[in-house]
Amino acid sequence: MSSSSSSDGVLDDTVLAITQEAINYLRQEAESSTSRTRQLPLERDWLGAHERLVQDYFCENPLYDDGQFKRRFRMSGQLFAKISNDLAGEFPFFTQRVSASRKVGFYGLQKCTTTIRQLAYGIASDAWDEYLRMSSRMCRESLENFCEGVISLYGRRYLRMPTAADVPLLYEAHQRIHGFPGMLGSLDCTHWEWATYPTAWKGQHHRGDHDGLTLILQAVASQDLWIWHAYFGMAGANNDIQVLMSLNLFDDVIDGVAPDTSFYANDVEYKYGYYLTDGIYPEWATLVKTLSCPDDENRLYFKKKQESARKDIERAFGVLKKMVYHRPAVEDT
Numbered sequence: 001m002s003s004s005s006s007s008d009g010v011l012d013d014t015v016l017a018i019t020q021e022a023i024n025y026l027r028q029e030a031e032s033s034t035s036r037t038r039q040l041p042l043e044r045d046w047l048g049a050h051e052r053l054v055q056d057y058f059c060e061n062p063l064y065d066d067g068q069f070k071r072r073f074r075m076s077g078q079l080f081a082k083i084s085n086d087l088a089g090e091f092p093f094f095t096q097r098v099s100a101s102r103k104v105g106f107y108g109l110q111k112c113t114t115t116i117r118q119l120a121y122g123i124a125s126d127a128w129d130e131y132l133r134m135s136s137r138m139c140r141e142s143l144e145n146f147c148e149g150v151i152s153l154y155g156r157r158y159l160r161m162p163t164a165a166d167v168p169l170l171y172e173a174h175q176r177i178h179g180f181p182g183m184l185g186s187l188d189c190t191h192w193e194w195a196t197y198p199t200a201w202k203g204q205h206h207r208g209d210h211d212g213l214t215l216i217l218q219a220v221a222s223q224d225l226w227i228w229h230a231y232f233g234m235a236g237a238n239n240d241i242q243v244l245m246s247l248n249l250f251d252d253v254i255d256g257v258a259p260d261t262s263f264y265a266n267d268v269e270y271k272y273g274y275y276l277t278d279g280i281y282p283e284w285a286t287l288v289k290t291l292s293c294p295d296d297e298n299r300l301y302f303k304k305k306q307e308s309a310r311k312d313i314e315r316a317f318g319v320l321k322k323m324v325y326h327r328p329a330v331e332d333t
Contacts, residue, residue, distance in 0.1 A: 044133035074120040084112045093145045111142040164259035178309035182263035184273040185220040186313035189240040205236040221316035
């Protein structure tokens with residue numbers, strides 16, 4: 001009994017010592033946290049930054065010409081001004097406001113500029129702090145509100161499927177240019193190189209026929225580069241067929257809510273229009289594939305015409321990739 005009592009006493013003393021150390025540690029942490037001084041906010045001269053921005057690009061005689069503006073903003077100055085003015089007219093976020101502490105906020109030009117630069121260069125949100133004097137938080141908020149505003153303003157016109165009024169125009173243009181009646185557009189996939197991928201996702205975005213990791217973009221484009229269908233972000237390990245099976249391009253046809261796209265070819269009426277594809281796609285009524293081994297002049301002629309018309313989607317992919325892969329260096333700004 002005496003030995004048991006002594007061991008219990010030693011254990012109690014040990015627990016008490018550990019508890020006292022924990023209490024002392026927590027007390028020291030509380031004292032150090034109360035003694036810490038809050039970091040003062042940076043006094044950024046954003047009004048001066050706005051003046052420099054105006055002198056560089058938006059005054060009557062800017063420092064940089066239209067060519068330099070287009071190279072750095074990835075769009076013309078006229079288009080940028082239209083988007084900026086439209087956003088300012090519909091969303092108070094893109095107008096200069098006064099905060100509750102009576103501080104004058106940023107101009108809409110600054111918010112639109114930092115958004116376009118983030119989209120064009122693909123860099124961190126605070127990379128333009130030295131030039132625009134905007135914090136990382138404000139740049140992220142500008143990006144979020146800009147994307148929501150653009151979708152709200154232009155979504156009904158551009159981010160949509162062709163309507164019953166658009167289909168005859170597509171038919172007429174494709175028949176006049178390519179000689180294909182009933183053609184809605186060209187459908188294809190491209191692999192988009194992904195440099196800043198999360199390491200944990202490496203396996204599902206790697207394919208043996210590509211050096212690095214990729215994402216798949218599937219799109220439909222018309223002869224005037226109208227990309228009215230885009231399905232982006234599929235893992236690079238997939239192929240064109242797997243992407244085709246998971247997209248919603250034909251949902252309106254399956255559900256019976258598609259607009260009237262019937263057309264005549266050789267005095268025969270067809271119910272739905274079609275898309276030009278390469279040879280990997282399946283034998284569907286809405287897909288017109290190229291011929292792998294034409295064995296007569298007519299089939300050879302069709303193969304040449306079909307592959308020539310499919311350059312619409314290849315040209316659209318080329319334009320998109322040029323905007324990304326031919327970015328100017330950040331130091332150029």
